[in-house]
Amino acid sequence: MFLKNTLTGRLEKFEPLEPNVVRMYVCGPTVYGLIHVGNARPMIVFDALRRYFEYRNYRVIMVQNFTDIDDKIINRANEWGVDFEEVAETFIQEYWRDASALGIRAANFTPKTSDFVPEIIDAIEQLIRKGHAYVVDGDVYFDVKSFPKYGELSHRSLDEMIAGARVEVSEKKRFALDFALWKAAKPKEPAWNSPWGKGRPGWHIECTIMSTKLLGSTLDIHAGGEDLIFPHHENEKAQSEALTGKPFVRYWLHNALVRISGDKMSKSLGNIFVLREALKKFGADGLKLYFLSKHYRSPIDFSIESLEANAKAARRVLETFKRFESKFSLIPVPKNEPWMNEQRQKFIEALDNDFNTPEAIAQIFELVGFLNRFMDESNEEGALRAYHLLRREFCPVLGLFEAGTRSEETDVDPLLRLILDVRKELRERKLYDLADSIRNRLKSLGIEVRDTREGSTYSFHGEV
Ligand SMILES: Nc1ncnc2c1ncn2[C@@H]1O[C@H](COP(=O)(O)OP(=O)(O)OP(=O)(O)O)[C@@H](O)[C@H]1O
Numbered sequence: 534m535f536l537k538n539t540l541t542g543r544l545e546k547f548e549p550l551e552p553n554v555v556r557m558y559v560c561g562p563t564v565y566g567l568i569h570v571g572n573a574r575p576m577i578v579f580d581a582l583r584r585y586f587e588y589r590n591y592r593v594i595m596v597q598n599f600t601d602i603d604d605k606i607i608n609r610a611n612e613w614g615v616d617f618e619e620v621a622e623t624f625i626q627e628y629w630r631d632a633s634a635l636g637i638r639a640a641n642f643t644p645k646t647s648d649f650v651p652e653i654i655d656a657i658e659q660l661i662r663k664g665h666a667y668v669v670d671g672d673v674y675f676d677v678k679s680f681p682k683y684g685e686l687s688h689r690s691l692d693e694m695i696a697g698a699r700v701e702v703s704e705k706k707r708f709a710l711d712f713a714l715w716k717a718a719k720p721k722e723p724a725w726n727s728p729w730g731k732g733r734p735g736w737h738i739e740c741t742i743m744s745t746k747l748l749g750s751t752l753d754i755h756a757g758g759e760d761l762i763f764p765h766h767e768n769e770k771a772q773s774e775a776l777t778g779k780p781f782v783r784y785w786l787h788n789a790l791v792r793i794s795g796d797k798m799s800k801s802l803g804n805i806f807v808l809r810e811a812l813k814k815f816g817a818d819g820l821k822l823y824f825l826s827k828h829y830r831s832p833i834d835f836s837i838e839s840l841e842a843n844a845k846a847a848r849r850v851l852e853t854f855k856r857f858e859s860k861f862s863l864i865p866v867p868k869n870e871p872w873m874n875e876q877r878q879k880f881i882e883a884l885d886n887d888f889n890t891p892e893a894i895a896q897i898f899e900l901v902g903f904l905n906r907f908m909d910e911s912n913e914e915g916a917l918r919a920y921h922l923l924r925r926e927f928c929p930v931l932g933l934f935e936a937g938t939r940s941e942e943t944d945v946d947p948l949l950r951l952i953l954d955v956r957k958e959l960r961e962r963k964l965y966d967l968a969d970s971i972r973n974r975l976k977s978l979g980i981e982v983r984d985t986r987e988g989s990t991y992s993f994h995g996e997v
């Protein structure tokens with residue numbers, strides 16, 4: 534397999550450190566709000582990549598963190614008058630709801646920053662000892678000039694980095710690009726004891742610690758959105774390599790961004806389309822097709838029309854599967870067959886080429902076309918083979934169509950409102966027997982109708 538490595542800018546043959554094992558770290562969300570469609574892109578892409586490695590017989594050990602110590606979380610906690618943990622726990626729970634609705638498999642480890650504070654302190658002490666960090670008034674900064682390879686990942690010179698990025702300004706720093714490893718406690722902030730007084734970890738050091746503690750000094754893959762290349766990943770790399778003296782990451786993978794009117798869709802800009810809403814409207818498979826039909830390194834301009842088109846395409850595929858399932862029994866097919874092997878080779882060739890999912894998706898649609906044609910021609914053998922490839926190999930490898938009906942979920946509320954309105958009309962015309970019969974029939978479907986002075990309400994299975 535060949536993957537484009539952000540570090541070298543080249544397509545490189547993928548060779549993990551340990552044969553057949555992939556150690557992979559993905560930067561997860563800062564948990565102070567519901568996740569959005571932009572956040573779903575790395576989730577979908579790297580979940581599919583993990584599944585593809587497994588299809589190719591690798592064992593994947595995947596870590597995805599939750600950033601639960603951060604200014605934005607602390608601000609929200611103060612706004613709401615609760616502890617930062619409560620804000621973080623709330624949105625971690627909500628993250629899991631969204632991830633499972635989207636059909637994303639949980640990583641093997643999902644650590645939180647707050648679980649690793651002692652390890653972070655220990656690492657900062659080592660960096661100070663090694664001359665890569667310095668203390669000023671309870672803050673600790675990484676000394677960028679002590680690490681000559683700084684800028685290697687983002688391919689920029691020090692001057693370009695200073696000019697082009699939002700670098701935190703502070704008089705305490707020796708050099709503009711130096712960044713905080715530890716921040717002295719301010720009032721109304723959570724704080725931990727440290728050799729430099731009470732304080733909390735900076736952002737970048739957490740990922741260095743969580744990744745290397747769980748996966749070892751050198752990771753095979755470090756992934757995330759391209760917004761993280763600088764400064765976050767550049768800083769992670771500097772800290773880790775200064776600490777261990779070993780290369781931190783073999784292959785850096787970055788998905789391009791989802792943009793909205795030219796800007797990155799992001800929680801802090803507030804220009805977001807909440808994932809939960811998108812799941813309701815377009816279904817998990819509609820969203821996955823939307824993202825996987827573009828290459829992960831190409832930017833996407835958020836488009837409702839395109840999402841709708843993908844949701845429709847997902848429904849068409851499911852209809853084809855249903856048609857097959859009602860027509861044929863699901864008998865196993867002999868797997869080693871020339872046409873199927875050709876198809877597999879084509880699929881693997883696409884994905885081996887820097888995870889070219891658009892090509893793989895095009896092949897899936899071509900196979901759906903074949904499946905329909907085979908069924909039209911009552912070619913049972915052909916249909917069985919196409920169905921097997923789609924349903925049991927290619928679609929699951931990309932995380933598609935796993936819960937057959939997910940993208941068909943529709944909101945029943947407008948329909949029930951319509952029925953209740955008709956029933957109201959009947960009652961007004963004193964056709965009580967008809968109105969009662971509607972209520973009884975809804976009841977037999979598990980829908981309880983209650984008539985109140987304000988009108989009729991409904992609930993499922995008698996829930997309140
Ligand atoms: N618009 C986007 N398109 C693609 N990936 C994104 C986008 N926004 C964030 N990501 C990715 O989602 C993951 C979680 O990011 P994060 O929680 O920082 O989201 P965010 O919306 O950028 O939040 P904030 O605005 O608070 O920084 C990261 O891997 C990040 O690169």
Ligand SMILES: [Zn+2]
Binds near residue numbers: 560561740765
């Ligand atoms: Zn990170």
